[in-house]
Amino acid sequence: MTDKQSPRSTDPGSNAGWSALGTLLSGILVWGGIGALLDWWLDIPKHIGLLVGMLVGLATALYMVLKRFG
Amino acid sequence: MSVRPAFLAEEGFPPGVKDFDFTSLIPSLRGSESGLAFTKITFMVWLAVAVIILFFLVTYRSPKLVPTKGQWLAESVYGFVRDGVAKEVIGREGIRFAPYLTSVFLFILVMNSFAIIPFFQISPNSHIAYPIILALISYFLFIAVGVRKQGFVRYFRVNLFMPGIPWPLYFLITPIEFISTFLTRPVTLAVRLFANMFAGHLMLLVFTLGGVVMLESANFFIKGLSVASFAMAIIMTFFEFMVIVLQAYVFAMLTASYIEGALAEQH
Numbered sequence: 001m002t003d004k005q006s007p008r009s010t011d012p013g014s015n016a017g018w019s020a021l022g023t024l025l026s027g028i029l030v031w032g033g034i035g036a037l038l039d040w041w042l043d044i045p046k047h048i049g050l051l052v053g054m055l056v057g058l059a060t061a062l063y064m065v066l067k068r069f070g
Numbered sequence: 071m072s073v074r075p076a077f078l079a080e081e082g083f084p085p086g087v088k089d090f091d092f093t094s095l096i097p098s099l100r101g102s103e104s105g106l107a108f109t110k111i112t113f114m115v116w117l118a119v120a121v122i123i124l125f126f127l128v129t130y131r132s133p134k135l136v137p138t139k140g141q142w143l144a145e146s147v148y149g150f151v152r153d154g155v156a157k158e159v160i161g162r163e164g165i166r167f168a169p170y171l172t173s174v175f176l177f178i179l180v181m182n183s184f185a186i187i188p189f190f191q192i193s194p195n196s197h198i199a200y201p202i203i204l205a206l207i208s209y210f211l212f213i214a215v216g217v218r219k220q221g222f223v224r225y226f227r228v229n230l231f232m233p234g235i236p237w238p239l240y241f242l243i244t245p246i247e248f249i250s251t252f253l254t255r256p257v258t259l260a261v262r263l264f265a266n267m268f269a270g271h272l273m274l275l276v277f278t279l280g281g282v283v284m285l286e287s288a289n290f291f292i293k294g295l296s297v298a299s300f301a302m303a304i305i306m307t308f309f310e311f312m313v314i315v316l317q318a319y320v321f322a323m324l325t326a327s328y329i330e331g332a333l334a335e336q337h
Contacts, residue, residue, distance in 0.1 A: 022254075023246070023250065026246055026249055026250035026254060029249075030245050030249050030250075031245075031246070056242065057246070060242040060246060064232065064243060064246070067232065067235060068232070
């Protein structure tokens, strides 16, 4: 979550890497979780909600990472 | 199910969660709720606080320009956190958080150290209550810092609504931002510290108790192998020492990086 305009030269870029990884993981987890909850609530067969949720989460997270660091 | 020899149970092998429960040090209160307020665990917490306060009081009673040994030690610990963590991660503004970061670092370091100090041999941090409280303090600190710096509305807008994207996407993005910033941070902070100390204690128990159990075996070959188990216990103790220092450092480092994120104008 470091700002790119930061004048500090010591920032090794690993911060950005960890933050991107965190975004990708939490994107899949959050929307996969919401999908799984929908599965459970609406009795959707074959984990379709979980699958769609994870894909949506992955796409959103990729978009966020590209927007922030791209 | 295999038959377990009686001596296994006598030695308390295999170790489990029961090894983390301690009865009250005050015999008359044993078994009651308030008795749990004074156990080996809480004693170690008070001891850690006392040791740290005394350390800084004694080493800084009469500070000299040319520091004595104790003063040099205190100054280098504080200097390490101030320059290596606060200044390095947060920048020049970080110096005002150096006292907090140093306290947290030293407190966790001393608490963790009990894991390998003889006769204590368990860290209070292997009870999740202590890491939870420490993580909550850091959690509220970085939110308070962000709110004070940017104002309540602006702080949450910056953190929850990424600038420069079409508005319908906020339905997808804001839940992710909310959970990754305000939910997983304190949870991982607490669980990381707890799990490391819990697992470390179990590991040492397995090898030490395992060695004792093997030594009592009737089989001569297994008896001889107990040496390997004790050797592993010693190796794991050194490994545990590394984990102790590393976890204290990581906790301070992450707290600093969350504060830095709260202070940053934009992401």
